[in-house]
Amino acid sequence: MVDLPEAFKERMKAQLGADYGAFIRSYGLPPCRGIRVNTLKISVEEFKKISPFALEDVPWEERGFFVESDSPGKTVFHAAGAYYVQEPSAMSAVPELNVCPGERVLDLCAAPGGKGTQIAAYMRGEGVLVLNEPVPSRRDILAQNVERLGVKNAVITCAPPQFLSGVFVNYFDKILVDAPCSGEGMFKKEPNALPEWSPQNVEMCALRQAEILDCAYKMLCGGGRLVYSTCTFSPQEDEGVAENFLKSHTDCKLLKSAKLYPHEVRGEGHFYAVFEKESGGRAEDFPALEKSVTAGAEKIYREWERETLKISLSGIAEEDGKLCFFRNGAPDFSKAVPKNERWRFRSMIPLGAFTGSRSPSFVPAHALATRLKRGEADCLELDEKTAISYLRGLTFPCPPQANGWLLATYKNLPLGWCKAVNGTAKNHYPKGLRI
Numbered sequence: 001m002v003d004l005p006e007a008f009k010e011r012m013k014a015q016l017g018a019d020y021g022a023f024i025r026s027y028g029l030p031p032c033r034g035i036r037v038n039t040l041k042i043s044v045e046e047f048k049k050i051s052p053f054a055l056e057d058v059p060w061e062e063r064g065f066f067v068e069s070d071s072p073g074k075t076v077f078h079a080a081g082a083y084y085v086q087e088p089s090a091m092s093a094v095p096e097l098n099v100c101p102g103e104r105v106l107d108l109c110a111a112p113g114g115k116g117t118q119i120a121a122y123m124r125g126e127g128v129l130v131l132n133e134p135v136p137s138r139r140d141i142l143a144q145n146v147e148r149l150g151v152k153n154a155v156i157t158c159a160p161p162q163f164l165s166g167v168f169v170n171y172f173d174k175i176l177v178d179a180p181c182s183g184e185g186m187f188k189k190e191p192n193a194l195p196e197w198s199p200q201n202v203e204m205c206a207l208r209q210a211e212i213l214d215c216a217y218k219m220l221c222g223g224g225r226l227v228y229s230t231c232t233f234s235p236q237e238d239e240g241v242a243e244n245f246l247k248s249h250t251d252c253k254l255l256k257s258a259k260l261y262p263h264e265v266r267g268e269g270h271f272y273a274v275f276e277k278e279s280g281g282r283a284e285d286f287p288a289l290e291k292s293v294t295a296g297a298e299k300i301y302r303e304w305e306r307e308t309l310k311i312s313l314s315g316i317a318e319e320d321g322k323l324c325f326f327r328n329g330a331p332d333f334s335k336a337v338p339k340n341e342r343w344r345f346r347s348m349i350p351l352g353a354f355t356g357s358r359s360p361s362f363v364p365a366h367a368l369a370t371r372l373k374r375g376e377a378d379c380l381e382l383d384e385k386t387a388i389s390y391l392r393g394l395t396f397p398c399p400p401q402a403n404g405w406l407l408a409t410y411k412n413l414p415l416g417w418c419k420a421v422n423g424t425a426k427n428h429y430p431k432g433l434r435i
Helices: 006-028 044-050 088-092 114-123 136-148 161-167 199-219 239-248 295-308 339-344 366-370 384-391
Strands: 033-037 064-067 083-085 104-107 128-132 154-157 172-178 220-230 252-260 270-277 316-319 322-325 349-355 361-364 379-381 404-410 413-421 424-427
Touching (some): 033 088, 083 114, 088 114, 088 270, 104 114, 114 172, 136 154, 161 199, 172 199, 239 252, 239 270, 295 349, 295 361, 295 404, 366 413, 379 413, 384 404, 384 413
Parallel strands (some): 104 172, 128 154
Antiparallel strands (some): 033 064, 033 083, 220 270, 316 322, 322 349, 349 361, 404 413, 413 424
16 A cells, blocks of 8 residues: 555545545555557557557557556567557547647657657657657657657657747647646656655646646647646646636637546546637748758768668758758748757757768668668568567577668567678667667
């Protein structure tokens, strides 16, 4: 049983009344675990056929499943980006955004990436997805998850909401604010949340949440939808913040709200409120991203591409001695901010780098591997034992006829690059990701 703060228990007893006993008993149950299939890489039907554990449907997310595994994040499928480990009730907010492919969507508090990559699945690679995390270290974790799941249409930003609200006025069709909160729904899953909780912290969170929502309002276009969510039970942070938002933004209406308690649903608990902005226009799009690459660099890359890939990438750019790629028509947000602030926007995807000065050769980036699909590169399919060796950074034998750069795959899912030479596959899985 979780040792809950006394002030929290007193408040919940007053809040729940007769349901308080069932609520407290839920803390004696094991944490509820779930995964969300990443349909950018594999369909739900295909994953069901190869899943390493039993799956039970999450009712509010068609890609979500309850699992009993204690370590769902330690499989080859997870490393390959086939799914994201996500607490089941946390999957409830994104479907309420009603995201469609081709829209402009913002996840304002995106790290570590659970809800942002959930949005990406609904967008199917079309439109513009801005994922923001103000803390650089957390931004890097977000970028790793976006890379692992193969999201192609994301722009990762690292900025306070106040900064972004001056850049994206009336720009987004849909905005998610999964706000920093007191984390009462995390007490069982994250023990560190317990000592951080206090009535004073609840009050501080509510003030911060109101400020973030105000910034989101400025960035939402007329007719746009805003979903506010937390993983806490505090009325001050949930219903109270929503009510105050409506009072101060009279052109918004509440479409729906829900609070998921752990004694009522299979999950650790969540809250969401869905708003619609009734007035205001929709900002014009930013100019398309235009970048250049030197003839020499492009020649070296194209030679590698012809030897390795079965597709040709069109948007190629050179940046700081490395190659990047981007989607055609991707907007260039950097021109809307001062030069010294442009580091906050990560619009392009690493493609690779060059080694050697006299006779340079191209070395592909891991980010390229994770965004390729079956049939788009020369592949080396691995069995489970070899795949685990690969994820550990080890070399392994390969067919003698295999040669050059190959995409290492497991069940046709890309893991990363290897280079075959004389019957041995040299490992190029990034050191920071190795198990």
